[in-house]
Amino acid sequence: MQLFFTSQTDGNNAFLDAEETRHLKVLRKNVGDAIQVIDGKGLLLDCVISRIGKDSTDLDIKKQARQQRPRKYYFHLYVAPTKQNERMEWMLEKAVEAGLDEITFLETEHSEKTRINMGRLQKIAVSAIKQSGQYYLPLIHPLIKLDQVPVDDHTFIAYCGVAEKAGLKDAILPLKENAVISILIGPEGDFSEKEANDMMHKGARGISLGNSRLRTETAALYCAIMLDNLE
Amino acid sequence: MQLFFTSQTDGNNAFLDAEETRHLKVLRKNVGDAIQVIDGKGLLLDCVISRIGKDSTDLDIKKQARQQRPRKYYFHLYVAPTKQNERMEWMLEKAVEAGLDEITFLETEHSEKTRINMGRLQKIAVSAIKQSGQYYLPLIHPLIKLDQVPVDDHTFIAYCGVAEKAGLKDAILPLKENAVISILIGPEGDFSEKEANDMMHKGARGISLGNSRLRTETAALYCAIMLDNLE
Numbered sequence: 001m002q003l004f005f006t007s008q009t010d011g012n013n014a015f016l017d018a019e020e021t022r023h024l025k026v027l028r029k030n031v032g033d034a035i036q037v038i039d040g041k042g043l044l045l046d047c048v049i050s051r052i053g054k055d056s057t058d059l060d061i062k063k064q065a066r067q068q069r070p071r072k073y074y075f076h077l078y079v080a081p082t083k084q085n086e087r088m089e090w091m092l093e094k095a096v097e098a099g100l101d102e103i104t105f106l107e108t109e110h111s112e113k114t115r116i117n118m119g120r121l122q123k124i125a126v127s128a129i130k131q132s133g134q135y136y137l138p139l140i141h142p143l144i145k146l147d148q149v150p151v152d153d154h155t156f157i158a159y160c161g162v163a164e165k166a167g168l169k170d171a172i173l174p175l176k177e178n179a180v181i182s183i184l185i186g187p188e189g190d191f192s193e194k195e196a197n198d199m200m201h202k203g204a205r206g207i208s209l210g211n212s213r214l215r216t217e218t219a220a221l222y223c224a225i226m227l228d229n230l231e
Numbered sequence: 232m233q234l235f236f237t238s239q240t241d242g243n244n245a246f247l248d249a250e251e252t253r254h255l256k257v258l259r260k261n262v263g264d265a266i267q268v269i270d271g272k273g274l275l276l277d278c279v280i281s282r283i284g285k286d287s288t289d290l291d292i293k294k295q296a297r298q299q300r301p302r303k304y305y306f307h308l309y310v311a312p313t314k315q316n317e318r319m320e321w322m323l324e325k326a327v328e329a330g331l332d333e334i335t336f337l338e339t340e341h342s343e344k345t346r347i348n349m350g351r352l353q354k355i356a357v358s359a360i361k362q363s364g365q366y367y368l369p370l371i372h373p374l375i376k377l378d379q380v381p382v383d384d385h386t387f388i389a390y391c392g393v394a395e396k397a398g399l400k401d402a403i404l405p406l407k408e409n410a411v412i413s414i415l416i417g418p419e420g421d422f423s424e425k426e427a428n429d430m431m432h433k434g435a436r437g438i439s440l441g442n443s444r445l446r447t448e449t450a451a452l453y454c455a456i457m458l459d460n461l462e
Binding site for chain 1: 302325329362363364365398443444446452459
């Protein structure tokens with residue numbers, strides 16, 4: 001079933017923005033048709049279209065149901081943007097499809113990219129949750145410096161230079177359900193040794209991500225897929 | 232360490248083709264320099280450059296070591312090519328990075344794409360194993376029709392329409408080590424009901440891939456990552 005996305009609802013009505021209205025028209029929906037709408041915060045709304053305008057659509061809400069978060073853990077990904085926009089956008093699309101809850105972009109010593117287009121990333125995330133039938137839109141945060149990341153004992157750093165580190169599964173499985181897991185992934189040239197040491201000094205734990213050396217964007221997706229499947 | 236790829240070796244010498252020679256020049260390597268070379272069949276060669284030509288390079292092999300396959304299972308992915316070349320190439324790059332052994336492209340009822348560029352996919356696979364430090368180059372096979380896929384009791388089909396199906400992990404973990412696991416993934420519009428039923432009638436088993444509805448290329452990567460991490 002095709003899902004639509006709304007960021008505007010009151011108890012009885014919901015509204016679609018220009019982008020979603022365009023989408024509705026592509027699918028040849030008409031006034032009176034029933035559609036399913038998500039708000040990205042866990043609500044699934046059964047609606048009937050009451051008006052289709054040029055840049056907006058009005059909906060009557062007939063039924064609403066709150067959906068559970070499907071995952072055992074809450075996954076906050078911290079990742080340095082890749083040099084190529086395209087790879088970063090792929091990463092976001094795929095990681096959201098596979099399942100994550102929050103993403104913060106990192107400015108690091110070896111970062112070659114220090115600007116991101118938040119509007120575009122937001123659109124990609126909305127499209128990915130609709131596509132994959134999810135009810136929660138991940139929060140996307142703008143770039144912060146690595147040393148601004150809050151570290152607790154659920155903070156993990158994927159750094160190639162650490163000799164001794166646990167696999168992701170062994171590191172995470174002992175944690176209790178619904179724990180907020182933060183995983184930090186560096187840029188193409190990885191974190192610098194100093195950066196990694198500083199983070200580990202603050203309490204972040206080193207983890208390894210499988211048998212191969214993964215690119216930044218593959219590492220992010222690896223974490224999303226693995227966290228979605230730990231049991 | 233930067234790896235080079237050779238498809239031509241005798242006991243004492245190895246040769247780099249035009250593409251790898253270009254790469255060698257970009258890295259400003261000279262005659263007399265030591266480099267590491269893989270043959271994609273498990274050999275890691277320590278070599279010294281003896282001649283750099285316009286389109287080829289000669290190497291003296293100083294040492295060679297056979298590397299183990301790193302994975303518990305042998306993973307043969309059968310997948311319908313995505314409509315967009317770009318998505319298919321991305322899938323191949325990432326799935327090879329994450330780890331797979333063999334890939335066969337499928338022609339299915341809902342396939343919108345029935346041609347693939349084998350030369351280009353081969354190049355992407357070589358680049359991905361070098362990048363991720365792997366010693367085995369996956370075999371890439373041209374398109375075959377779905378009904379030509381050999382089915383045994385290690386053949387799994389990821390089909391959204393089956394109500395009862397095991398998760399990938401539960402389906403695979405009981406199998407013995409080194410089993411050849413074949414997983415079939417359909418095109419954007421999934422397998423047709425008839426196709427899925429025919430395959431299951433022949434003995435293929437339905438599996439589900441996590442909590443979300445995944446796109447073709449994400450599903451492929453999901454399988455590669457999960458299989459690389461079952462224990």
